[in-house]
Amino acid sequence: MVSIIVPVYNAAPYLNQCVDSLTKQTLKEIEIILINDGSTDDSLAVCMALAATDDRIRLIDKPNGGVSEARNDGLRAATGEYAGFVDPDDWVDEGMYERMLATLTVAQADICMCNYVKETKEGTEPVLMKQTGIIERNAIIGDIVANVIAKPSFKSGETDIMGSVCRLLIKRELLENENIWFDKEVAFMEDLLVCVEAFLKSGRIAIDDGAYYHYRVHESSVVNSYKKAFHERQVQAFRKLQSLLEREGKADELAQRLDMRYIIIALLSLANEAHKSNPQPMGTKIKNIAAILKDPALKTILTRLDLSEVESRKKLELTLMKREASIALYLYYSLFNRIKAALGKG
Structure with missing residues (x-):
């Protein structure tokens, strides 16, 4: 049902936790596609060891080409009806994909979005969207796309929506029919570009109010x-x-x-x-x-x-x-x- 695409580059210390959270999904009809993008640490060895433990794990080993190319390779290899994305240093709740698939199916939507949890050395902070329920086509631009691009103003209390594919479950047919791919020329915001294009092409988006995705904030992140x-x-x-x-x-x-x-x-x-x-x-x-x-x-x-x-x-x-x-x-x-x-x- 779901192809989960994990681009891997020098993420050996985190891979076991990440992949373990995927193999333990309550939704069993999944495939986990690990794309080793020319890692120079022990990532390939860790991926190979993980692939040997579960036949739902598929490993692609390729020269380094960047995260966009790795995700595109994962999409080309995917066979699931739906596509999800997880970064190798993050992890997800065990029920994430079963719950998101149920939300998407009941709503008959093209995309399901969930909330996420920011994981830092200082602690854990759920980041919740104001938007809830089903967003129909005529409201997608104002409720979703606009807020992914930026918050409405600099007034106190205004928020945006982090434009990350990792919080999405997407009908793979939508991506294929609309020819939506990650831009290999872009080093920042490649997630946001795919999110915006997919949202614009979507007829209906379902919001699952669970905070299932755990986003690890590193000292090497942009703000740090x-x-x-x-x-x-x-x-x-x-x-x-x-x-x-x-x-x-x-x-x-x-x-x-x-x-x-x-x-x-x-x-x-x-x-x-x-x-x-x-x-x-x-x-x-x-x-x-x-x-x-x-x-x-x-x-x-x-x-x-x-x-x-x-x-x-x-x-x-x-x-x-x-x-x-x-x-x-x-x-x-x-x-x-x-x-x-x-x-x-x-």
């Missing part, structure tokens, strides 16, 4: 470490998203959320440049921050932004961005990153 060429790659993915929405005739309807997404990309990029693990000299960091702030598209979006109801800390960041205060922003994010790191250790 410096990423080289982060801004350029995020902007590249944004352009792909923009092109997708233009192709589907939805770009104008979602223009405000695209603006929000672009500002969020800039905010993350500024914090990334100021991160303590960025090896570049301070002068270069400030120069890179200044270059981000001079982006004409960003400047235009910021002029349209109403700051009257924005919470104080975010209002400070956005005001400094509007003023192109690169030195002040560098100092602000340097201090913020240090405080966050100290709180994390404490």
